[in-house]
Amino acid sequence: MSADFLFGIEVIINGLMAGVLYALVALGFVLIYKASGIFNYAQGVMALFAALTLVGIMEGQVPFSHLINAIFGTEVHHFGWHVNAFVGIILTMVVMVALAWAVQVVIFKHLVNQEPIILFMATIGLAYFLEGMGDLMWGSEIKKLDVGIPQGGSFWIEENTAFLGGDDFFGFFIDRLDMVAAGVALILVLALVAFSQYTKQGRAMRAVADDHQAALSVGISLNFIWVLVWSLAGFVALVAGVMWGAKSGVQFSLSLIALKALPVLMLGGFTSIPGAIVGGLIIGVGEKLFEFLIGPMIGGATENWFAYMLALVFLVFRPQGMFGEKIIERV
Amino acid sequence: MDAGRAAGGINESPPGGEVGLGASRRAVRPPPRPEWRCELLDGAKVEETLLEVNNIEVIYNHVILVLKGVSLSVPKGGITALLGGNGAGKTTTLKAVSNLLHSERGEVTKGSIEYRGRRVQDLTPSDLVKMGVVQVMEGRHCFEHLTVEENLMTGAYTRRDGAGAVAADLEMVYNYFPRLKERRKSQAGYTSGGEQQMCAIGRALMSKPETILLDEPSMGLAPQLVEEIFGIVKDLNEKEGVSFLLAEQNTNVALRFAHYGYILENGRVVMDGPAADLRENPDVKEFYLGVSEEGRKSFRDVRSYRRRKRWLS
Numbered sequence: 001m002s003a004d005f006l007f008g009i010e011v012i013i014n015g016l017m018a019g020v021l022y023a024l025v026a027l028g029f030v031l032i033y034k035a036s037g038i039f040n041y042a043q044g045v046m047a048l049f050a051a052l053t054l055v056g057i058m059e060g061q062v063p064f065s066h067l068i069n070a071i072f073g074t075e076v077h078h079f080g081w082h083v084n085a086f087v088g089i090i091l092t093m094v095v096m097v098a099l100a101w102a103v104q105v106v107i108f109k110h111l112v113n114q115e116p117i118i119l120f121m122a123t124i125g126l127a128y129f130l131e132g133m134g135d136l137m138w139g140s141e142i143k144k145l146d147v148g149i150p151q152g153g154s155f156w157i158e159e160n161t162a163f164l165g166g167d168d169f170f171g172f173f174i175d176r177l178d179m180v181a182a183g184v185a186l187i188l189v190l191a192l193v194a195f196s197q198y199t200k201q202g203r204a205m206r207a208v209a210d211d212h213q214a215a216l217s218v219g220i221s222l223n224f225i226w227v228l229v230w231s232l233a234g235f236v237a238l239v240a241g242v243m244w245g246a247k248s249g250v251q252f253s254l255s256l257i258a259l260k261a262l263p264v265l266m267l268g269g270f271t272s273i274p275g276a277i278v279g280g281l282i283i284g285v286g287e288k289l290f291e292f293l294i295g296p297m298i299g300g301a302t303e304n305w306f307a308y309m310l311a312l313v314f315l316v317f318r319p320q321g322m323f324g325e326k327i328i329e330r331v
Numbered sequence: 332m333d334a335g336r337a338a339g340g341i342n343e344s345p346p347g348g349e350v351g352l353g354a355s356r357r358a359v360r361p362p363p364r365p366e367w368r369c370e371l372l373d374g375a376k377v378e379e380t381l382l383e384v385n386n387i388e389v390i391y392n393h394v395i396l397v398l399k400g401v402s403l404s405v406p407k408g409g410i411t412a413l414l415g416g417n418g419a420g421k422t423t424t425l426k427a428v429s430n431l432l433h434s435e436r437g438e439v440t441k442g443s444i445e446y447r448g449r450r451v452q453d454l455t456p457s458d459l460v461k462m463g464v465v466q467v468m469e470g471r472h473c474f475e476h477l478t479v480e481e482n483l484m485t486g487a488y489t490r491r492d493g494a495g496a497v498a499a500d501l502e503m504v505y506n507y508f509p510r511l512k513e514r515r516k517s518q519a520g521y522t523s524g525g526e527q528q529m530c531a532i533g534r535a536l537m538s539k540p541e542t543i544l545l546d547e548p549s550m551g552l553a554p555q556l557v558e559e560i561f562g563i564v565k566d567l568n569e570k571e572g573v574s575f576l577l578a579e580q581n582t583n584v585a586l587r588f589a590h591y592g593y594i595l596e597n598g599r600v601v602m603d604g605p606a607a608d609l610r611e612n613p614d615v616k617e618f619y620l621g622v623s624e625e626g627r628k629s630f631r632d633v634r635s636y637r638r639r640k641r642w643l644s
Binding site: 112113200203204206207209210211212213214215216217218219220221222 | 429431434435436455456459460461465466467472475476477481482484485486488489535538
């Protein structure tokens with residue numbers, strides 16, 4: 001095997017790993033869109049907010065410390081304790097559920113039956129509010145998130161694959177963090193699918209996604225289901241935030257990964273959980289491979305736009321995405 | 332007036348304008364009392380009134396007045412029909428009872444709705460389902476992407492009496508609708524109109540209801556299928572003791588299966604009485620059943636007659 005071919009395989013594997021991370025963000029979009037028809041622009045910011053909160057809790061930061069210090073002239077910054085990652089994640093989840101509840105009660109409860117564009121605008125407002133809130137609560141500096149996930153290339157894989165393709169091939173470089181992320185994403189998706197297919201609340205969630213009025217008529221509480229869905233999306237955002245945060249630090253650019261999830265959704269379909277995963281993988285592999293094969297010919301930096309172009313092509317030929325639900329029309 | 336009603340007579344609504352109508356109706360026609368309702372129903376044993384709708388007025392979007400003082404009562408164990416043409420207010424009346432109005436920006440602005448003597452206007456649809464009142468909406472509204480069986484199981488969402496009881500009821504529903512059992516694994520969106528209607532009724536049954544508000548079950552179905560579905564409704568009424576409030580445009584079928592009927596026109600009850608009497612009433616025959624004493628009339632005559640009637644009443 002030639003070194004170039006093996007290098008191509010390495011690119012594909014790394015593309016898959018990157019795709020998993022895109023898929024994680026896209027999942028959150030799908031959950032909310034499916035159940036309530038809301039396109040949640042704030043999903044990326046929720047990931048950022050979750051990661052900020054997790055770091056803050058683990059480091060024992062005092063929330064709103066700048067505000068408190070400015071008003072009372074005190075100098076508090078830390079409680080002086082450290083919380084381990086597991087407890088930190090659970091506490092963050094509590095915060096995300098509270099956030100889901102607040103979003104429902106304060107905003108979307110009052111916007112039932114409004115136009116989709118109005119709901120969309122509300123989520124834009126929510127995105128900027130949350131961004132400011134995260135800033136105010138935990139400070140705006142870039143933070144390091146360490147939840148004990150191993151990082152850096154896997155030496156084991158590198159050593160065992162070295163020189164497969166001759167003397168100038170030094171083995172596959174695969175980031176261990178990416179591998180963990182892939183594993184976590186797989187478990188998360190299986191859990192979500194099992195939840196929505198086989199539990200009573202999951203069934204109610206799908207029922208609400210299909211027909212709000214009918215769901216109401218059989219006694220399903222829309223408010224409860226929407227809080228549930230936003231909590232799940234908050235959980236997915238937390239997982240995505242942890243993975244991205246561990247990879248590149250918790251900073252405000254994290255909220256921009258939401259934009260990378262858009263082409264993923266166009267490919268996979270806005271209403272399909274498996275679609276979000278497959279779409280993420282295709283975008284991940286596609287952009288890495290394109291950069292590797294075509295990039296050098298046209299000056300590189302194709303990763304910035306490749307995903308969007310691919311999505312555009314898809315929109316033209318298959319607007320509902322690969323796995324999007326077709327509207328059932330009997331003839 | 333009461334004496335006339337007890338003898339099975341049919342009363343036209345009293346004349347009156349929009350504003351005064353509610354008050355005058357209330358004075359003229361007190362809510363029916365269970366004692367004399369017993370005799371009115373064709374042989375059905377009735378002990379109590381379940382649902383009591385008293386002079387309600389419904390406004391959509393704060394401006395559109397849809398119901399202008401509707402009163403009716405549903406006895407336990409009966410099938411009560413709510414008849415009338417398009418836009419008469421049948422669906423709105425049902426939704427006012429089941430409280431699905433809120434999600435459509437409608438609200439009950441006057442009058443009261445009582446179920447078993449308790450005011451239910453401020454309850455959520457979910458609370459009402461728990462109390463035993465469930466609506467089957469017009470146009471089926473199955474969950475298209477769920478299988479038939481999953482559709483039925485969502486009906487049991489509010490139940491707290493354990494998986495065993497729910498499974499037993501699922502079997503009961505399959506007994507009444509054997510066709511649903513055959514299609515249990517197919518997506519509801521791909522089943523036929525009749526099967527979807529059965530699915531919707533079965534789904535309502537899964538909540539173990541005392542009263543089903545059934546909206547337009549005949550819509551878009553072949554006459555044979557309509558007969559079949561009404562037959563099952565009658566069975567459910569007699570064997571399972573489920574009371575029905577049935578909104579129908581198909582007056583002919585509805586009056587054959589119901590015990591008592593109310594006729595709505597323009598958001599008002601214009602006539603009510605035992606189903607057998609309504610069937611024989613010349614006006615009902617003419618307007619809703621399409622036959623009259625002197626044989627068929629030309630469409631033009633009917634229209635002018637009808638317009639005259641409206642001015643009078």
